[in-house]
Amino acid sequence: MSTVSLRTRHSILKQPIFSAVNEHLIAYPTASNLSYFWGFGSLAGICLSIQIISGIFLAMHYTPHVDYAFLSVEHIMRDVEGGWFLRYLHANGASMFFIVTYLHILRGLYYGSYASPRELVWCSGVIIFILMTLTAFIGYVLPWGQMSFWGATVITSLASAIPLVGDSIVTWLWGGFSVDNATLNRFYSLHYLMPFVIAGASIVHLAALHQYGSNNPLGTDGSFDKIPFYPYFYFKDLVGWVAFAIFFSVFVYFYPNLLGHPDNYIPANPMSTPAHIVPEWYFLLVYAILRSIPNKLGGVAAIGGVFACLLALPFINTSEIRSTTFRPIFQVFFWLLVADGILLGWLGAQPVEDPYILIGQLASVYFFFFFLVIVPFLGKFEKALIYHGHK
Known part of the structure; x- marks a missing residue:
């Protein structure tokens, strides 16, 4: 390689965007003994991206109104080109996101990734998990089926147990005196906003992680045995991505409703309480x-x-x-x-x-x-x- 091309390459890598990519995704020093269990973090990022992209396209056809929400979901499934795929991708994507996150948490718990000096890494991850839980709950309300309506009624009513301010909180959550159109509208707005908040929190999580580096299976100081992230761990993660894509695809194409509840294909009816109100599996x-x-x-x-x-x-x-x-x-x-x-x-x-x-x-x-x-x-x-x- 000529001296000119080397200088050109060096000047490109010094640019802010390319420098950040090089430092955090290519030349980032990584403990050499990381196993496949360390790939769940990147899988969680992929799941978040899928949810944001599919959610944006679904929002183009969804109508946040109690009279039309259920029908708009059926319209997406039946009339929109590729709408069934977007809906199943988004609905099952939430389950995939939680599967990956639960495994990610268990891996961190098993290998002590919460121990000093990685307290901020762990705590920021837990905050992301809390935000995920809130986002998934308000998203489950949007199809406006029986489980959506009654799940929202039961869970939001829990706030009434808080002394002094509980009833006021419930009224604020509902936007009135019952789960109705105002509730659906504010839940829709929050559900659209929250994934971007999660994305911002994920950047903080990654920044905290890269400050001290990843933990490793031995739980020892890995600063003396590190190798660049690319190409070694890029291809190791790629194996996990392909396996996950196959697993995800089986649900989307063959068992799209396996993880959902059949009662949510019944339009919401405030006058008919389901025999057994069950939330999503996660x-x-x-x-x-x-x-x-x-x-x-x-x-x-x-x-x-x-x-x-x-x-x-x-x-x-x-x-x-x-x-x-x-x-x-x-x-x-x-x-x-x-x-x-x-x-x-x-x-x-x-x-x-x-x-x-x-x-x-x-x-x-x-x-x-x-x-x-x-x-x-x-x-x-x-x-x-x-x-x-x-x-």
């Missing part, structure tokens, strides 16, 4: 915890407690060992937490009756027991074991 864990507590205010506090535990995790952790691979006792409790989460998800879809209520209460106790007892105290116990072992 809300079932929190929903099971909510209904396990007979007191409404206690249930609302428990929902807040779920996200508070995740946010507090870096600050209540006492273990000096990051990776669960080297913590055999903690490993047992971790897999019990995974099983507990699956159980809560199943319970959330069951009727509100015994024995599901009792099992849900026990499962909810373990969920909080893990974060509030196991995480802060097991680290100290492990230190004591190591200390006595060295003696």
Whole structure:
């Protein structure tokens, strides 16, 4: 390569945009032992992009009015060229986004990616998860089917449990005295806006990540064994992207309604309450915890407690060992937490009756027991074991 071409290449790389791409996507120093589990972050970014793009096109044909919302969705499915694909891509894309995010969270929890100095990385990720949950909930209301309407009614009514200001909050959320046209309009506006807020929060998340670098499977300082991100991890992530595309496509083309509820293909009817109101599958864990507590205010506090535990995790952790691979006792409790989460998800879809209520209460106790007892105290116990072992 000639000296002139080298100078040209160097001057191009010094430009702000190309410099940022080079520093964060090409020459970015990455721990050499990262596994495929580190690809869920980029997959989450792809899911967010799919949701934003498909949502913009769907918004061109959707009508946010209680008399036309359901019909406009059917119009998209039946009359708009490729509308069925956009609708199924967006609806199933939400589920894919949550699948990827849950796996991303579990990977971070298993390998201790929340530990110092990555507190901001973890906390910004939890905030993104909270924003995702809110966006998905208000998006589920938009088709204006039976589950959309009654799900919105039940969940927004929970705010009434807040002392003094609860009823005022519910009225503000509804835009009136019931879930009606004003509710649908404000939910539509928020649903269009929130993904861009999530995109901004994701930039903060990435900036925090690149400040200290990624964690690694060993949980050790990887600053002495790093390689450029491109081409090694680009192609490693590419394998995950292709596998994910195949998995996603199976749902979109062959089982587009598998993860949804059939009652949402019935137009919203305020005079007919469904026999069993069930949220989308990715809300079932929190929903099971909510209904396990007979007191409404206690249930609302428990929902807040779920996200508070995740946010507090870096600050209540006492273990000096990051990776669960080297913590055999903690490993047992971790897999019990995974099983507990699956159980809560199943319970959330069951009727509100015994024995599901009792099992849900026990499962909810373990969920909080893990974060509030196991995480802060097991680290100290492990230190004591190591200390006595060295003696």
